[in-house]
Amino acid sequence: MQCPNCRHPESHVLESRSADLSRSVRRRRECLRCQERFTTYERIETIPLTVIKRDGRRESFRRSKMFHGLSQACEKTTVTPEQVKLVVEDVENLLQQRNYREITSQDLGELVLDRLGQLSEVAYIRFASVYGQFANVEDFSAILRLLEKRGEKSLRLGQASQHQDHELLR
Template sequence: MRCPYCANPESKVVDSRPSDEGNSIRRRRECLVCHKRFTTYETVECLPLVVIKRDGSRQSFDKSKLLNGMIRACEKRPVSFQTLEAIANEIEQILQNEMDREVPSTRIGELVMERLRQVDEVAYVRFASVYRQFKDIGTFMAELSKLLEEK
């Protein structure tokens, strides 16, 4: 790490502690030449995820879009924002761990539906109706029947 004062590449770590809720490490360093101290932060490098939409177009993964979709499905339902945020974080972590830089939107939709089914069945059906593009009441009833059979 170069010293910001004299540009010397050699420094020693004086203090190190977790920062940003454990997502990064804050290090106090001291330059071995000018003896001035400076702070650096070490974080895990996350490679950007690209979502492949149904029409073949690509766009960067946006967790807020994922969260907004779940919020719409859970409107007027007893599901807390913290629960939805935890689901969004969990899905993002799963996608990062898979190491595929390009993820089909269908994969994300299936992950959301799995989690919503466990949290709130009405929200699950709402999300599924938009995600699977239910055309008529028959497909809606088929999904409800499937849900009832699993119980």
């Protein structure tokens, strides 16, 4: 590793530790010539992903763009920046594990919505309105009906689970 101070090509590692939720290694180094100390990060190289937009254009996947969109949707909700970061990392890891390197913006939006729906219904609706390009009130009504059905389903599942728990206690 080249020293940022004197450009000497050799240094030794003073300390190593896990960073970025164990997705990288942080190394504290010291130059063998000038004794300057500096920090480096080692990450697994990922294969670039491509997002196919609605109009057919292709653009490189940018996690910062997803983080920004999610942060806006989660503004003034109970969703924390750390939770947003975890959603972005979860989606990106899922995409990296797939065998193909292209994803449509619609599929990407669905992956985000699946995770966002577990955190906040308000953030879910905000994100869906932008990603889904809502044009009128009916678009909002449709997503609200979907959320209501999902809520009724989980309520029924919860009631069934409570009934089973009650039966086990007898």
